[in-house]
Every structure is written in C-alpha cells, then in structure tokens.
Amino acid sequence: MLQQTQVATVIPYYNKWLRRFPDFASVARASQNDVLHGWQGLGYYNRARNLHAASKIVQDQHMGIFPGDIAVIRKLPGIGRYTANAVATFAFHQPVPIVETNTARLLARLFDMRAPIDSAIGREKLWESAAQVVPSRNAARFNSALIDLGALVCLADRPKCNVCPVKKFCRAKNPEALPIKKSRPRTKRLIETHAFVTNNGRVLLEQSSARWHGMWILPPLKLDGLRPSSSRQRPAYKFVFPFTHHRVTLRIFHQRPPKIDNRSQHWFSIRRIESVPIPSPHRRAIVDLLSARPATRSHRRRSSER
Numbered sequence: 001m002l003q004q005t006q007v008a009t010v011i012p013y014y015n016k017w018l019r020r021f022p023d024f025a026s027v028a029r030a031s032q033n034d035v036l037h038g039w040q041g042l043g044y045y046n047r048a049r050n051l052h053a054a055s056k057i058v059q060d061q062h063m064g065i066f067p068g069d070i071a072v073i074r075k076l077p078g079i080g081r082y083t084a085n086a087v088a089t090f091a092f093h094q095p096v097p098i099v100e101t102n103t104a105r106l107l108a109r110l111f112d113m114r115a116p117i118d119s120a121i122g123r124e125k126l127w128e129s130a131a132q133v134v135p136s137r138n139a140a141r142f143n144s145a146l147i148d149l150g151a152l153v154c155l156a157d158r159p160k161c162n163v164c165p166v167k168k169f170c171r172a173k174n175p176e177a178l179p180i181k182k183s184r185p186r187t188k189r190l191i192e193t194h195a196f197v198t199n200n201g202r203v204l205l206e207q208s209s210a211r212w213h214g215m216w217i218l219p220p221l222k223l224d225g226l227r228p229s230s231s232r233q234r235p236a237y238k239f240v241f242p243f244t245h246h247r248v249t250l251r252i253f254h255q256r257p258p259k260i261d262n263r264s265q266h267w268f269s270i271r272r273i274e275s276v277p278i279p280s281p282h283r284r285a286i287v288d289l290l291s292a293r294p295a296t297r298s299h300r301r302r303s304s305e306r
C-alpha cells in the first residue's frame, strides 16, 4: 500500500483493509471483486491482485502462516527483492539489507555514487552498499533508522547535513546533486471517452480488460459502438488525472440505453454502486453526474490514480 504513497494517506485504507481482511484466510476466500473493492482508491490494482494470489498460496501451501525464508517469500506473486527483505527484517528480524526511496537517496550520498540509481548498475551498487552496512544484530531497528534518516534528515531538496548523525562517514561533496537518475520519459497526453447511461435506477458499467483489469468502468465510447449522438455534443463531464507517464483527460457523454454487450457489460443498481469496485476517476464522475450537478463540469486533479 505504501508504494508511491505517503504513510498518512495510507493509514485509513490500511485500517479499513484489516477490518475487512484480518488474515490471509479471509483474503484467500474473498472474490477478486471484493479484493479490488477493498483496495479501491489506492491505485496500482495489480498489487491487490497479487496480494490475493499470494494469500491463496500462503493459505494452501503454508497452512495460512507466512513463510520466513526469503527464497520462499520471493516466489510469492508481486513480491520483489525489497518487499521480501523488508518482511524478512521487520517481521522475522533477519540481518538483511533493504533499499527503498529514502535509503536509496541516503546510500547514494553516503557512498557518493555516480551511477544513476535507477539503472541496473546503480541498483546493484545500492544493494551492495546496503548489505555492507547492515549489522548482524538489531537489523530491523537499523533498517528502520536508515529509512527515518533518509525521510527526515537526508532530504531530497535540502539535506540537513548540519544535524546529520552520520555526517562524518558521508562522502558526498555536493549532496543536493545526488542521487543521479536517468532522464524520465516525457508525459504523454491521452483523451479517453466514455458513456454515462442510466435506466430505471441502474447505471451501465463495463468490466475493464485493460488498465483497471477486473474493475468496473463507464463503457468506453468506440467509433462502431456507443458514441456521442452528435460530434458537436459537449461532454457532460470532463476530468483530468495523471496516470504513470500519462496525463489523461476523461470525457463523459450522456447516452441513451444501447444494446449491451452481455460478456463485459452489466447494469448495476445505483443504490448499490458503493459495493462495486470502480477506479477513483470513474467513481467520482458517476457520483458527480448522479448528484444532479450542473450538466457540464470540468475538473483537474493533482493526485494520481494508478
């Protein structure tokens, strides 16, 4: 849940998740629909799908008890080197290194690293450096301290070198120029057009097979299917949101009930829409359009739905 998201934002989602899914057994038993619904608002829905798949393995192959062996942890869906090591050190007190955003910045400066930290060589150097400094005792506390040092002292913009407890070990001559990163791809603009169709207290949704795989979205408007009845028709709703390296403009048009595609489309009762897993931009559009706000709205949003 914490990937690309701040702790304060995650806490309410985390508590809600634990009330709904207190253990691996409850996640493993749940349908994918329920898991996606529980994850709603956090974005990066693949993490929810992987957690669901991993819970089934923990339940079926490890009698519901999470394994402590890093090699076994790494085999679970969605678990990479960082997550496996973080679980091993924080849950099982193993003396293994961890590298995440805060420790990466801190290590790059401590060791004055010149390789881009998001390159294969740079990443390997970071892991080697982290392994070099992790102690054999109290590794969990040490790793936790490294994260805090990166988050609170070795800040990205203005590192607080004058109060830094590891200043005498730090090799960075110009800390603000570190870490070095590869240049990022330019943001691409996308326009996505969808239909808002209601009938007898129901709204038409389509199960996404792409970005929000498995979740329910407003039906995409295709040239040969649903489309604005007139090319001059203005959208009933417009909303801009970032998605990875894209800036997506969501345009939604009112439509009359069409002949629906039974394989992927479904009518949902508006009264029960809260229980359907819907990605945030589409949920927001539905809520606004249903609440009889002015016919044409235009929103911009800073936070991202991934």
Ligand code: SF4
Binding pocket: 106, 109, 110, 153, 154, 155, 159, 160, 161, 162, 164, 165, 166, 167, 170, 171, 172, 175
């Ligand atoms: S001395 Fe400055 S750059 Fe070096 S680790 Fe401390 S805060 Fe970061």
